[in-house]
Amino acid sequence: MHHYFQYLRTYLIIKRKQLLNAFSFSKSKSYIPFVILSEPRSGSTMLHTYLNSHTQIKSYGEVLRENIEANAIATETAPYIESLAFKPHATALKAIGLKLFYEYYEDARYSNSFNYVINRKDVKIIYLIRRDILKVYVSLKIAQKTNVWSSIKSAENEPRPKIAIDRNDYIQFREEHLRHRRLFVTLLKDHPLLEVAYEDLVQNPQPVLKSIQQFLGVKPKALFTLLKQQNPGSVESMITNYDEVKDIV
Template identity: 35%
Template sequence: MLKRKWLLRKWPFNRTNDFQRFIILCDPRTGSTWLHTLLNSNPQILSYGEVLREKDNISALEPTIWRSHHSSIQAIGCKIFYEQLCESRFLHVFDELVSNKKIKVIDLSREDIRATFHSLKTAEKTGDWSGGKMNKEIEVPFEEKEFDLHVYKSNENRSKVLKALNQHELFSLSYEELVKDQTLQLNKLQRFLGLTPVSLFSLLQKQSK
């Protein structure tokens, strides 16, 4: 499915800029890669995943991911961390998102913040960010002050970004809601993007219990 969409991305015919633009806004380790792969299983959705990486120099999202695509693709987006939009080097992307109110925002969170932080520390320790190498639980001790600072910065970044995007259409979703009733939440999300819901799937493996 995804290979076909990547091929259609280069197809010179039947191209259009008339598609729904969206972003998945989140903190690291909140299930964003899982959601990204689920959305990509819909033949009408193309998610570019994480695009604001340190090694990349993106001038703007519009010419990078929102350039013309094959007309079969009806919704195109990517995932961006709240903390990235609060960095000075990505201020131009933040301004681009704020100025285009037609961009739909998927606000992905995780209710269990301790689990999020533990997952982050585990990934940093093992170097495994997708769960492909993990086969057992790993203990990662951390200080309460370190955790408290993480929570404070996370809340501050999320509040700043969502306040700036308060005129955009917003779909709030938690990792726990997605786990509890995947079909219901994904159907609602696909309708939010203006699409008729289809069954979605992901080959991604859970990193730990």
């Protein structure tokens, strides 16, 4: 029953914001623009849903990727992000944003939108990292294997998927991941930026969410999400050949 009421509450908050936007006679760009920047499998969808439970925050999630793929866009001729997210909104909405992944920066389909964000120094960056890079890698491989990218069901009592790690593939992934982190710290050094760790968001969400809401200039509220952590437990239990690769992890 609790789960049903949480779902209904989420639906009503999101629907109210959609109706406000659709029927508002007063729209502007006076809101705080923001981006959730992260690597896949670092909690960006969880954070996106948390933020959307606030009545004054609108997070568009992966709207950029969804529209570019749906319209088979090979190269952006203009920053698509502006018409999809950073457009006029109802004045009741105080913070508007979306998700961007590291990999978009080097993809021609997203280059104009990514550079648009880099050049707009007023865009606030929620820089979401996951400290445990191995867990990022394992979570990504499990999602690719199962084709389950998010879930509202607890995984506590579910059978745990397992994978074998390719040593060289993981080393390459880790090096690329760290390169991206260094790159974006440099590219976004002039932006207002708040670094958030996935581990902190999962273990003690409300203090982390309060700091994010303050960063976005809205009155902090207790936020909620229906999503559950998909791969709880030790990373060793998810790797079938852990003994062969433990020296690199």
